Amino acid sequence: MAPKRVMLAVFFVIYSLMFFSAKSETWVKGGYWYSRSKLPSSGINSALYTHLHCAFADVNSTSYELSLSEPDEKKFSNFTDTVKQKNPSVLTLLSIGGGDASYSTFSSMVSNSSFRKSFIDSSIRAARLYGFQGLELGWASANSSSDMYNMGVLFEEWRAAMKLETGNSSHAQLILTAAVRFQPGLDSRSFPVEAMERYLDWVTVQAYDYYTPQRYNFTSAHAALYDPTSNVSTDYGISAWISRGLSANKMVLGLPFYGYAWTLANPVENGIGAPATGAAIRRGGAINYKDIRDYVLRYGANVMFNATYVVNYCTVGSTWISFDDVEVVRIKVAYAKDKKLRGYIAWETPYDDNWMLSQAAGK
Ligand SMILES: *[C@@H]1O[C@H](CO)[C@@H](O)[C@H](O)[C@H]1NC(C)=O
Ligand SMILES: *[C@@H]1O[C@H](CO)[C@@H](O)[C@H](O)[C@H]1NC(C)=O
Ligand SMILES: *[C@@H]1O[C@H](CO)[C@@H](O)[C@H](O)[C@H]1NC(C)=O
Ligand SMILES: *[C@@H]1O[C@H](CO)[C@@H](O)[C@H](O)[C@H]1NC(C)=O
Ligand SMILES: *[C@@H]1O[C@H](CO)[C@@H](O)[C@H](O)[C@H]1NC(C)=O
Ligand SMILES: *[C@@H]1O[C@H](CO)[C@@H](O)[C@H](O)[C@H]1NC(C)=O
Ligand SMILES: *[C@@H]1O[C@H](CO)[C@@H](O)[C@H](O)[C@H]1NC(C)=O
Ligand SMILES: *[C@@H]1O[C@H](CO)[C@@H](O)[C@H](O)[C@H]1NC(C)=O
Numbered sequence: 001m002a003p004k005r006v007m008l009a010v011f012f013v014i015y016s017l018m019f020f021s022a023k024s025e026t027w028v029k030g031g032y033w034y035s036r037s038k039l040p041s042s043g044i045n046s047a048l049y050t051h052l053h054c055a056f057a058d059v060n061s062t063s064y065e066l067s068l069s070e071p072d073e074k075k076f077s078n079f080t081d082t083v084k085q086k087n088p089s090v091l092t093l094l095s096i097g098g099g100d101a102s103y104s105t106f107s108s109m110v111s112n113s114s115f116r117k118s119f120i121d122s123s124i125r126a127a128r129l130y131g132f133q134g135l136e137l138g139w140a141s142a143n144s145s146s147d148m149y150n151m152g153v154l155f156e157e158w159r160a161a162m163k164l165e166t167g168n169s170s171h172a173q174l175i176l177t178a179a180v181r182f183q184p185g186l187d188s189r190s191f192p193v194e195a196m197e198r199y200l201d202w203v204t205v206q207a208y209d210y211y212t213p214q215r216y217n218f219t220s221a222h223a224a225l226y227d228p229t230s231n232v233s234t235d236y237g238i239s240a241w242i243s244r245g246l247s248a249n250k251m252v253l254g255l256p257f258y259g260y261a262w263t264l265a266n267p268v269e270n271g272i273g274a275p276a277t278g279a280a281i282r283r284g285g286a287i288n289y290k291d292i293r294d295y296v297l298r299y300g301a302n303v304m305f306n307a308t309y310v311v312n313y314c315t316v317g318s319t320w321i322s323f324d325d326v327e328v329v330r331i332k333v334a335y336a337k338d339k340k341l342r343g344y345i346a347w348e349t350p351y352d353d354n355w356m357l358s359q360a361a362g363k
Contacts, residue, residue: 026050032055033348041083046087056098057097151195181206193245197247207238210222217276220322225331238339248340255332260321261321263318264318292321
């Protein structure tokens with residue numbers, strides 16, 4: 001009897017060690033789903049992901065509570081149940097904010113403790129009501145030293161509220177993340193790195209949109225892994241976060257499942273850095289991977305790879321498209337592993353073509 005008990009005890013010790021180390025080492029295979037995308041959440045191949053983010057919830061400008069539009073509430077309320085059908089262990093997060101979020105609403109919400117409390121309490125209630133396992137703040141327009149300081153206070157209070165809430169519930173503690181720029185910034189308006197390190201599970205590094213056809217009159221790799229001529233690259237950004245004190249395993253690398261189409265000034269000058277005259281298509285030249293693949297196949301375009309920047313591109317007449325194809329995704333995921341980051345996250349899963357990029361990333 002006794003040896004058996006000892007064996008059992010040893011087994012449990014080993015088991016819990018495995019469990020906890022596995023838990024802290026979770027390699028995040030993340031993806032966003034945006035409610036405006038054409039693909040319903042039931043179309044996501046969630047078996048290829050460990051975490052799916054449902055985007056975006058907003059903040060009410062008078063009550064500072066989390067808010068969802070009526071159509072979004074319908075879609076978000078069954079998001080988790082829907083994606084768990086193909087992968088019962090996938091975890092879901094509700095992303096708050098995004099590119100269209102109101103700067104002034106977020107800035108005042110974080111600036112006042114009673115506004116923060118309304119936001120925090122309502123966000124936790126919403127996560128539980130709709131069955132999400134985590135929450136993400138995506139406030140890209142934060143731009144002053146007080147915004148950044150207050151954001152850090154928000155993270156501290158949010159985490160404390162989550163801890164308290166777990167004590168009252170049978171659920172696991174909610175995951176807390178933030179979507180941030182590719183680098184922390186060097187001046188006083190830098191992100192609150194210390195609070196992020198302490199209170200967040202990880203951050204999503206938005207490692208894309210460095211150059212767009214509307215803002216730059218030369219062709220470019222908008223999500224270059226490296227750039228020998230400037231500090232605007234993913235590798236520079238990741239190193240900058242680390243040197244500011246954010247642990248590598250607190251970073252999930254954003255992967256763009258889209259590219260940009262420029263109009264060349266001269267079709268025969270078609271390398272990276274060639275003169276350009278703006279976006280070749282509407283929506284500022286943004287084009288998703290599925291549409292890029294259709295375009296490449298339709299015109300039989302020759303897809304080039306540039307290893308200096310780590311980017312693919314192709315030229316059809318005066319249209320020049322740069323994007324991340326399967327090989328670039330593989331290199332970026334290998335980079336994330338090499339740097340001991342926490343994982344990767346795609347913007348956005350519906351942009352994939354037949355799940356090719358998702359599969360390449362997941363291998
Ligand atoms: C914001 O909250 C206020 C007060 O609760 C409410 O009257 C208003 O309808 C909300 N606005 C939106 C857009 O949900
Ligand atoms: C989820 O909700 C949406 C919007 O109301 C609906 O179209 C869809 O059928 C629902 N899916 C499931 C699996 O219930
Ligand atoms: C927060 O806002 C409330 C309501 O507007 C106000 O009464 C309170 O003084 C503010 N608190 C701080 C710390 O600014
Ligand atoms: C921050 O952004 C807002 C909205 O774009 C703008 O009104 C404000 O002037 C900016 N503040 C600073 C310090 O740049
Ligand atoms: C958790 O329980 C404590 C003590 O009963 C209570 O004061 C607190 O408001 C509860 N928190 C939440 C988020 O339900
Ligand atoms: C590109 O823009 C820069 C400044 O924005 C300008 O100096 C330059 O002449 C432009 N080049 C072309 C080819 O339009
Ligand atoms: C890049 O940043 C480093 C410091 O991180 C600085 O020394 C260097 O001058 C910067 N290079 C460019 C091209 O801005
Ligand atoms: C990538 O493109 C740049 C700019 O055109 C060029 O200087 C560089 O040689 C290319 N890298 C490789 C490996 O071909």
